[in-house]
Amino acid sequence: MVEQQHVTLDRVFHALSDRTRRAMLQRLTEGEKTVSDLAAPHAMSLAGASKHIRVLEGAGLVRRRIEGRVHFCRLEAERLKQADNWLKHYERFWNERLDALETLLREEDEQANGGASR
Amino acid sequence: MVEQQHVTLDRVFHALSDRTRRAMLQRLTEGEKTVSDLAAPHAMSLAGASKHIRVLEGAGLVRRRIEGRVHFCRLEAERLKQADNWLKHYERFWNERLDALETLLREEDEQANGGASR
DNA sequence: TCGATTGTCAACCATTTGGTTTATCGTTTG
DNA sequence: CAAACGATAAACCAAATGGTTGACAATCGA
Numbered sequence A, B: 001m002v003e004q005q006h007v008t009l010d011r012v013f014h015a016l017s018d019r020t021r022r023a024m025l026q027r028l029t030e031g032e033k034t035v036s037d038l039a040a041p042h043a044m045s046l047a048g049a050s051k052h053i054r055v056l057e058g059a060g061l062v063r064r065r066i067e068g069r070v071h072f073c074r075l076e077a078e079r080l081k082q083a084d085n086w087l088k089h090y091e092r093f094w095n096e097r098l099d100a101l102e103t104l105l106r107e108e109d110e111q112a113n114g115g116a117s118r
Numbered sequence C: 001t002c003g004a005t006t007g008t009c010a011a012c013c014a015t016t017t018g019g020t021t022t023a024t025c026g027t028t029t030g
Numbered sequence D: 001c002a003a004a005c006g007a008t009a010a011a012c013c014a015a016a017t018g019g020t021t022g023a024c025a026a027t028c029g030a
Helices: A002-016 A019-028 A035-039 A046-058 A078-088 A096-112 B002-016 B019-028 B035-039 B046-058 B078-088 B096-112
Strands: A062-067 A070-075 B062-067 B070-075
Touching: A002 A019, A002 A046, A002 A078, A002 B002, A002 B019, A019 A035, A019 A046, A019 A062, A019 A070, A019 B002, A035 A046, A035 A070, A046 A062, A046 A070, A078 B078, B002 B019, B002 B046, B002 B078, B019 B035, B019 B046, B019 B062, B019 B070, B035 B046, B035 B070, B046 B062
Parallel strands: none
Antiparallel strands: A062 A070, B062 B070
16 A cells, blocks of 8 residues: 555656646646647647646546536646655755754854854 | 756656655665665666666756765755745645635534534 | 776667557537 | 537657666775
8 A cells, every 4th residue: 555655656756747747737727627728738739638638647636527528627636745745754855954054153153252243 | 947947847756756766865864875875775786776866866866976986875855845846836726625625614604603612 | 916896888678658640439510 | 410529549659768787997905
């Protein structure tokens, strides 16, 4: 089951690694879009765009509702949350440099004087 | 220059889409590791692991310091922060369902009574 | 100096990816 | 009904990916 998590993260990050797909997700923040809507801005065949959407669907980032001949897609952000949760484990590392700087400044402060400010 | 950002995100997300590479990053949270250190847990040739490390480096997620014949790698989390920033644009969407639920509960509350708690 | 160690490079391989084109399916509409 | 429309499927292609092996380069230690 943790195994499945790995596969899921693989799929999510892979889906996000393509600019076209990220743009589609962006577009979906405006609300439901049809496949044609999503395809339109990207200079590529409808079939090509359709494949991208399937990748997003496969990663669980998009859900599809079929109405007649039109397929409506909507953003499914839960998996993005999972990706974000993974990233959160590293949050302290991208704050590290800042932390180090703060520590340094504090030490300098303490060492340099017994009360005077810089 | 925003163009460059796209390419960077492509590389970062692609780097993260592989389980082996994510495990390597995890390992690097413990501190600097040599290429051999990083390769050891993954049933694959050293050359194979080396290629993964290059992908991480190419994405700017790892930096390398060469000392004699040993290559020390360390985590470079800045790019993870960028990925996280991208994801943050979607935060409100994965809170959406919760928001809707809260709204619903509040409405029920207001409608159901004029002061009594549940 | 010689052998072992650390790591890369190059060539190769199977599979996946991102894209195309053409055919087809189901739906809507004139 | 027939034609147009929205979308997928299938076959195909070039390039990238994830992995291998074998040769090599540089360094270290005895």
